[in-house]
Amino acid sequence: MNAPSICAVPPAAYTELLDYLRQSGSTLSPAEAIVGALKQWIAAGRALAAPVRGYQWKCLFLPEATRVRMKYRDDYHHAEVVGDELIFRGEAVSPRQMTMEIAGDGRNAWRDLWLRLPGERNWANAALLRAKLERQAAVPQPTPATAMTAAVKTMSDALNAALMLIEHVDHQTKTMSERRLPKHRRADDTLTDDH
Incomplete structure (x- = not known):
């Protein structure tokens, strides 16, 4: 045509x-x-239509390439979102499983995990990101x-x-x-x- x-x-x-x-x-x-x-x-329309991969952590979506870290004692432990999974030490885990492997039971993953989303320079606490998301959800769409x-x-x-x-x-x-x-x-x- x-x-x-x-x-x-x-x-x-x-x-x-x-x-x-x-x-x-x-x-x-x-x-x-x-x-x-x-x-x-x-291009903007196509970018909006493209599927986004990442890990859904309850209400918080972690896009692919999100870095996750936890400090326990004097060591930092890192994980990364690859595809649709959170990979820690070569295994797909949940945030809770990551904290348990690092520090044992009794840890709060929301409080203990810090995230660096793709394109961001700074780390943000998971609990603070979740609270921000909940505040935004309270605003009428x-x-x-x-x-x-x-x-x-x-x-x-x-x-x-x-x-x-x-x-x-x-x-x-x-x-x-x-x-x-x-x-x-x-x-x-x-x-x-x-x-």
């Missing part, structure tokens, strides 16, 4: 994109800005209509940015061609054939 090579962009949106391109000093053409915005929007409105606004903002980029490039192109016109040249800027 052959897709049309040109999509209709509402004139107001195109004008807004051209304004943005001009104001931001972008060197993108309007078409490049639109294509970039659409690719970014598609948006309705589907609210979520759709937010998605539409995000798409609109992305397209407006692309249109502003297009307008800027268009303005830059017009301005550059106007600077080259003879009426804008000084008389002493013109070279003579005498030399």
Whole structure:
């Protein structure tokens, strides 16, 4: 199936994109800005749809590559989430099993385990993360209509940015061609054939 090579962009949106391109000093053409915005929007949608692997610890989800550690006496003991399992000493364990293997019975895994989630630089106590998650769960979730409105606004903002980029490039192109016109040249800027 052959897709049309040109999509209709509402004139107001195109004008807004051209304004943005001009104001931001972008060197993108309007078409490049639109294509970039659409690719970014598609990539964001695909990223949201991709399945996430990790270990579900009661209410707390630990994404794959989460590091887990426990200090017992003077030693640190480490585990990592690999796929959908928590791996400690080469074995799949639960957080409770990890604490029992390290310090025996009577330990509280929520209190004793510290987590470093992927992309984070600092360790966080599991109990504090669980409390934070519980506070967030107490806040009412948006309705589907609210979520759709937010998605539409995000798409609109992305397209407006692309249109502003297009307008800027268009303005830059017009301005550059106007600077080259003879009426804008000084008389002493013109070279003579005498030399």
